[in-house]
Amino acid sequence: MDFATEKLNAVTDILRASQSIQEIIRKDAARYELNPTEFAVLELLFQVGDQPIQVIGKKVLISSSSITYVVDKLEQKKYVIRKACPEDRRVTYASLTSLGKTLMERIYPQHVKMMDGIFCRFTEADLNKMVQLIKKIE
Secondary structure, eight states: OOHHHHHHHHHHHHHHHHHHHHHHHHHHHHTTTOOHHHHHHHHHHHHHOOEEHHHHHHHTTOOHHHHHHHHHHHHHTTSEEEEEOSSOTTOEEEEEOHHHHHHHHHHHHHHHHHHHHHTTTOOHHHHHHHHHHHHTTO
8 A cells, every 4th residue: 555545544633533522422422412512612711710702712612603503592591691891891701600610510520531442442542642743733
């Protein structure tokens, strides 16, 4: 097999792995009546704290037009509230509500275990090397 074919096979393998992980996350999020994007936003706010809505989209890899919709849905579910930035009226933060924090305190440890299961055959060195190599694609 020539190197060009190996590259094409690598792309297929990376995409398959990504789809497998996405499907696991989709099924896990659905157990809590969330979609993967909603879960990603909750996870970010849970781990990092309040975030400007404009920044959330970049961090969870969704468009700025979609992030408004996602935050709206999370507000309807009472997991997130919007907070005005006291220093800059143009900036609005998303913040977990007590209900959102309680939800994440309950489900996040299970999510971590699920991610551990995905990568259980990797050593820490393997995982670090894989991340370094994948980042070369960016």
